[in-house]
Amino acid sequence: MIPNHGLKMEERADPADRERYQRLVGKLIYLSHTRPDITYAVGIISQFMHRPQVDHMDAALRIVRYLKGTIGYGVFLAKREDLEIDGYTDADWASNPIDRKSTGGYFTFIGGNLVTWRSKK
Structure with missing residues (x-):
């Protein structure tokens, strides 16, 4: 997510395909359980599920591009003796x-x- 992203509802912005947006964001929410690095960005874009606009879809697709480049990231549990x-x-x-x-x-x-x-x- 771009720092100080400024995503909001614009008065005269072009609408995005709502069903496609909702399916994509739903999948990203599910994926965020094992990818905590995307939870903030997914939380931001999920605020616009009721009436997504083109800027919101662009932000969601930016997350998908990030995921494509970071396939090896995620929650990894390693066995350790230290329980600090x-x-x-x-x-x-x-x-x-x-x-x-x-x-x-x-x-x-x-x-x-x-x-x-x-x-x-």
């Missing part, structure tokens, strides 16, 4: 220019393996 627990969090307070809502998230590792993560607007 690490957690990280971040938040972006009131960053959405439309509704002034915040975005926050966290993820935790056990023994160096990613076990939980969450992102929420």
Whole structure:
């Protein structure tokens, strides 16, 4: 996802094929369970499922192109003797220019393996 993407509903923008967009985003949501690197971008584009526009479809296809170039990425669980627990969090307070809502998230590792993560607007 482009930083400061500025995706929003435009008044006179061209509409995208809604069924195609919804199918694509649904598949990306399912895939994001094992590809946490795309969860933020998928969360952004899933906000426009009710009335997608061409810019939203372009953003979804950009994620697909990213996935094509990063096939070896994903959640990998390795056996380790060390069971140290690490957690990280971040938040972006009131960053959405439309509704002034915040975005926050966290993820935790056990023994160096990613076990939980969450992102929420």
